[in-house]
Amino acid sequence: MKRTVMAIIAGGLAVLGGLTAEAMSPLTRGPSVRLDGRLNCPYIGANGGRAYLQLSVVSSEYAPPDRQRLNVAVVLDRSGSMAAEGKIQHARAALRTLIEQLGSDDIFSLVIYDDVVDVLRPAGRVGEKETLRRLVDEIAPRGWTNLGGGMMEGYEQAERYARRGYTNRVVLLSDGLANQGITDPYELGRIAREHRHHAISLTTMGVGLEYNENLMMRLAENGGGNYYFIESARNLAAVLRNEFQRLSCVVAQNARIELTLGRGVRVVDVIGCDRHSDGDRYVIPVGDLYGGDRREFTVELEIPEGSGTTDVVRGTLVYESELADLGRPSFSAHVHYTHDLTEVDRNRDLETQAKADVAVSTRAVDQAMNALDAGRRDEAASVIATAKQALAASPAMHSVAGGALREQEVKLESYESGVRDISVDARKAKKSIQYDNYRTQKQK
Numbered sequence: 001m002k003r004t005v006m007a008i009i010a011g012g013l014a015v016l017g018g019l020t021a022e023a024m025s026p027l028t029r030g031p032s033v034r035l036d037g038r039l040n041c042p043y044i045g046a047n048g049g050r051a052y053l054q055l056s057v058v059s060s061e062y063a064p065p066d067r068q069r070l071n072v073a074v075v076l077d078r079s080g081s082m083a084a085e086g087k088i089q090h091a092r093a094a095l096r097t098l099i100e101q102l103g104s105d106d107i108f109s110l111v112i113y114d115d116v117v118d119v120l121r122p123a124g125r126v127g128e129k130e131t132l133r134r135l136v137d138e139i140a141p142r143g144w145t146n147l148g149g150g151m152m153e154g155y156e157q158a159e160r161y162a163r164r165g166y167t168n169r170v171v172l173l174s175d176g177l178a179n180q181g182i183t184d185p186y187e188l189g190r191i192a193r194e195h196r197h198h199a200i201s202l203t204t205m206g207v208g209l210e211y212n213e214n215l216m217m218r219l220a221e222n223g224g225g226n227y228y229f230i231e232s233a234r235n236l237a238a239v240l241r242n243e244f245q246r247l248s249c250v251v252a253q254n255a256r257i258e259l260t261l262g263r264g265v266r267v268v269d270v271i272g273c274d275r276h277s278d279g280d281r282y283v284i285p286v287g288d289l290y291g292g293d294r295r296e297f298t299v300e301l302e303i304p305e306g307s308g309t310t311d312v313v314r315g316t317l318v319y320e321s322e323l324a325d326l327g328r329p330s331f332s333a334h335v336h337y338t339h340d341l342t343e344v345d346r347n348r349d350l351e352t353q354a355k356a357d358v359a360v361s362t363r364a365v366d367q368a369m370n371a372l373d374a375g376r377r378d379e380a381a382s383v384i385a386t387a388k389q390a391l392a393a394s395p396a397m398h399s400v401a402g403g404a405l406r407e408q409e410v411k412l413e414s415y416e417s418g419v420r421d422i423s424v425d426a427r428k429a430k431k432s433i434q435y436d437n438y439r440t441q442k443q444k
Helices: 002-011 080-101 130-137 147-159 185-196 213-223 233-247 341-346 350-373 377-392 402-420 426-442
Strands: 033-039 043-045 049-059 069-077 107-113 117-125 166-174 200-207 224-230 250-261 266-270 276-278 281-290 294-303 309-320 330-338
Touching: 033 250, 033 309, 033 330, 043 049, 043 341, 049 250, 049 281, 049 309, 049 350, 069 080, 069 147, 080 130, 080 233, 107 130, 107 147, 117 130, 117 147, 147 166, 147 185, 147 200, 166 213, 166 224, 166 233, 166 250, 185 200, 185 213, 200 213, 200 233, 213 224, 213 426, 224 233, 224 281, 224 426, 250 266, 250 294, 266 281, 281 294, 281 309, 294 309, 294 350, 330 341, 350 377, 350 402, 350 426, 377 402, 402 426
Parallel strands: 043 330, 069 107, 069 166, 166 200, 200 224
Antiparallel strands: 033 049, 049 294, 107 117, 250 281, 250 309, 266 294, 276 281, 309 330
8 A cells, every 4th residue: 555655745646318329440530428317316306306327428530641730839837946956957858858859830839938938939930959959958047937928928829820720838847936927826817717719728737836826726627628747847858749749639629528408407516517598508627638548527416306307418429620520419317206215326327426536536546635735634534534435325336437436435545644644845745646537537
């Protein structure tokens, strides 16, 4: 167990009504996307109650013969703290690696910030790369951290080429706290959401142990990109390569699931995910979809009392894509009311139940991390222990689907041990656990 805990901490852990796509060769056919929606309990008591809807968005493996052109704005923290532990040197090396991967017709811009925001390279075609390499080599650390100003300038650069035919991404890297300019997390999140609607997504990379992981994770969630915890700056180049590979196989941008609820049905939570209402619909942002991608979302529903059979929810996947017409994948789900509660258990979808129980446990980990932020280690450990007990009591634990529950149970044991171990830096434990939990929630 100790080895498991330390592996997490030391490594940073850098179908009811669903449509089913046929298997296809990515070399002979274009990409495809499907949306599935399944309820954990197709039967429910006459008095109604809670149910979990498991959503799956799956895209086929796809390697485009000619990838879509990229419009990448890198926003690099060059505040004084980047001088420590060789972080600025590793950042420069990572940027040089990224530049080598870009094509001459890709768009690249580079923004650097401390308390002052400078556009080192305005948005434009990559062209000849030696000039870019020289610009990168001149970056030196200084000053404070105007993260908000850097992010806004990155968006401004990306907007210049945010048009049809480009995959648009701002990559924000920081090792410290936002302490200049706009620092309000809600305002920064609003800015990220606004640009997401214009098909410009945001990836955030937190380096070391001093940055605000809550902010960086939330910005990536609002911005529709990816979040990375990079404990050691020496891993920056590998992470940027991974991000480039993802960008190279985007099949749909700004994807979202639109849910239309049945009469009296209410959304209680979309676990670990933003959502908002839009008239009579609920919208769940998905972000950019890549070839061979799979996203899972767990929606907690309150179903009213009733009789017979009732439609619970209909869902449609909406997106923007330059590659092909992927259609509008959709699903519908309904429940049968019963006075025989044993019928509820007999018809329970145990695979969906297992996924829902894992998702509920990740929500408990989020709550534990809030307690850890406030310095309440014992409370954080207790919340995780309770979540572990709930997993053990799952109706799916001893089914074929129980493997996922047991895997999550092992993770929770590791998290609990890491939280209780006072010899481990609380910042390190928290960032590692929160990042691993984020990856579980996002299937990344």
